[in-house]
Structure formats: C-alpha cells, structure tokens
Amino acid sequence: MYAVDAATAAVWSALFARVAALSGVPLEVIAHAAPAPLEGLWRRDDLGLAFICGYPFASGGFRVQPVAAPVPASGDGRPLYASHLVVRADSAIATLQDSFGRRIGWTVAHSQSGFNAIRTHLLARWQARGPLYAESTGPLLTPRRVIEALLADEIDIGPLDSYFHDLLLATEPQTAAGLRIVETTARRPMPLLVASDGVGEAIVARLRAALLTAHQDDEGRAILARLRLSGFAAVEPAAYRVLVEEADAADRAGYLQPG
Template sequence: MSLIANARMYAVDAATAANWTALFARIAETAGVPLTVIPHAAPAPLEDLWRRDDLGLAFICGYPFARGGFPVRLVAAPVPASGDGRPLYASHLVVRADSDIATLVDSFGRRLGWTVAHSQSGFNALRTHLLPHWQARGRLYAKSIGPLLTPRRVIDALLAEEIDLGPLDSYFHDLLLAAEPDTASRLRIVETTAPRPMPLLVASDGLGEALVARLQAALLAAHQDEEGRAILARLGLSGFAAVEPQGYRVLVEEADAADSAGYRQPG
C-alpha cells in the first residue's frame, strides 16, 4: 500500500515544497516504504489530513498532538539549523518593517492577528506570551483578528495593513528568509516567545510499530551522507531527532493555564 506524505505547514513556496518532496522520496527509498506526496493546501483543514488512515509522514503541530484526538503515531521531529541542536522553535511576534511599533507594549491598542486555535505557534504561544500583560492590564488590543489559518496569511495581512502585529513560526521564518528574502525584509521581529517542542512528523496509528520504526530510522539517518545533508540544508535543517510524547505536555499545560485564567483568545 502506498502511503501519503505532506509538508504543507512548511511549504513556504514552490521550491521549498519541491525540497520536501525530494526529502520524502529519499526517506521512502531508504525505509522501503512507498510515499506519495499529496497536495492539501489551505483552506483544507489540517485535521482532515491527520485523520487519514494512509498517512505515512505529515507535520502536526505539537499542541493538537499532545491534546490527542487524532489517530497518529509519533515518528520524529526536525531540528532547525538555526537553533542549538535541539528540536525546538518559537513564535516571532512581527510587525511591518516600517511600523512605528518598537516594542511589544507599543502594539497594545492596535490590531492583532492569529492563525487558528489548534496552532501552537500561531495561537497558544501567543496567548502564553501575552497572558501576564493581559492579567496586569486587561484587554490589550483594539481588534483580535482570526482565524487567518496560516503563517502566510499572517504575513499577507501585515503587509496589507489589515493587522499591526502577528505571530510567525520561527522555522517558517527561517524558510522565508531563504526563499523570499525580499518578503522577509518587509517584516521586523519585536519579541520572540520561549522555545518549545517543534511540530513533528507523524504517521497513521494503524501502520504499526515496524513500519513507523523504518520511517523513523530513515529520518534520523538523513544527515549521514552528502546527498541527505544537501536536501536538509535546503530546508534549513541539521537533521531529525527522536522525541517523546511527554515532551509536548507543556503545550497543553500552558494552554490550559490561559483558559483557566479566562484568556481564551489572544487580544
């Protein structure tokens, strides 16, 4: 049976999507597990992808993974080359480069954008970062605009002056810097949230341990030869890491803390 693969979360542009296809082809060959890359572009819900029973490799955000409810099995997490060698990322809080907003506090009273409630980088990391300010001040923004669904839509909304500040997945930003430096130059980072576990590649739970182990082994070894390193470099990665489900519990705990405080939507 041919399984499907998808990297929509980090397909910043067509060239980056082609690099993910090349990586998945290499993993399929190494693991001996056929993978067919399929399109699943926004606004198609990512939840539909995570529920498929033929899922070989696809990204899921750590928060919905830790919250549960999707029949997936953890495979591995990417390690950004820009980091410290661990599978961690954060959310950059970004504004237009020419904005008069110099600090996060300067953005209060303006328009805030966010992606979707099941997103760690585009929603929950933002809530967690803003929670102390909200507890001290009450309502922070004149408008809270979402769901914008994707990091790309956050960028578009910023550049179209529909919002004044929004969250941007730090690894997505790495890819944007490489793929579209002109677009990246039109954005400016005001603050960055605390590092948290990266989104991870998962497979359908029904695949069984043996197939998942082969996929995981291929991912963990992807950096061990010149061709693999070249593909990873084009994707801004140093490799992949084995991770444990309990490492993602912090994301649920932080979201629950914001809910318990009554801060259910960034704003």
C-alpha cells in the same frame, strides 16, 4: 505546513522520496494546502509522514503516532522553535508594549506557534491590564496569511513560526525584509512528523530510521540544508505536555484568544 513556496514544497517531496527509498516504504505525496483543514489530514488512516503541530498532538485528539521531529539549523541542535511577534518593517511599533491598543492577528486555535504561544506570552500582561488590543483578527489559518495581512495593513502585529521565518529568509529575502521581529516567545517542541495509528510498528521504525540518519550522507545533507534543517530527532512525547498545560492555564484565566 512548511511548504513556504513551490520550490520548498519540491524539496520536501525530494526528502520524502529519499526516505521512501532508504526505508523501502512507498510514500505518495498528497496535496493538502490551506484552506483545507489540517484536522481532516490528521484523521486519515493512511498517513506515513505528516506534520502535526505539537498542541493537537499532545492533546490526544488524533489517532497518530510520532515518527521524528525536525531540528532547525538555526537552533542549538534540539527540535525546538518559537513564535516571533512581527510587525511591518516601517511600523512605528518598537516594542511589544507599543503594539497594545492596536490590531493583532492569529492563525488558528489548534496552532501552538500562531495561537497558544501568543496567549502564553501575553497572559500575565492581559491579567494585569485586561484587553491588550483593539482588534483581534483570526483565524488567518497560515503564517503566509499573517504576513499578507501585515503587509496589507490589515493587522499591526502577528505571530510567525520561527522555522517558517528561517525558510522565508532563505527563499524570499525581500518579503522577510518587509517584516521586523519585536519579541520572541519561549522555545517549545517543534511540530513533528507522525504516522496514522494503524500503521505497523515495523514500518514506522523504518521511516524513523531513515529520517534520523538523513544527515549522514552528502545527498541527505544537501536536502536538509535547503530546508534549513540540521537533521531529525527522536520524539519525546512527554516533552509536548507543556503545550497543553500552558493552553489550559490561558483557558482557565478566561484568555480565550489573543487580544
């Protein structure tokens, strides 16, 4: 989910190797890049650590248990993020309203940052005036594909996970410079690391402890810094309920996809 490039993927692997060493729980990194559906990953019964977006986690459709949530270094010390609504840097779009009547993109319907956050952010405007965009393009699947669609002039505005943007600024400043943030949604609970439901409580507790203490030594802090994280936090499942409530409100209103 947050392997922005090969180098960042290697840092994630280094983090998981360190967690395995500290916890005594062997972890094997498995490749599951887009377009492989994330739903297939979340249905596995052998997951020790895997990212899941907050909306499908809160919806309860997958047999997983929370381990820990990442805390972005750019935030206020809590495991929160948002969606940036971005345009090309040279776009004439200066405000969100300027984008109305043009082309919007989105990632996938189970995504909080790439789908439901946008619907929540735009719902009142949609209720007031009806369709906001001439075209709604999706599923684009990933933040990377949203960026590519913007830069290729396939869409005029699209969502970008704020933590993905943090990583992009660090790893690909030239790509980030080709984008401009027009507006940002309300902050909501971060995607979290989960284990399969059948993994024993003792194993999950050891993995959780390794993550929650990852920032306490020089090696751990160095890895986290490269991932633009300040650490990991314990998960409060009830905090994710708002994501389902907001998505349900958009569904009830008939606002079924951004557009």
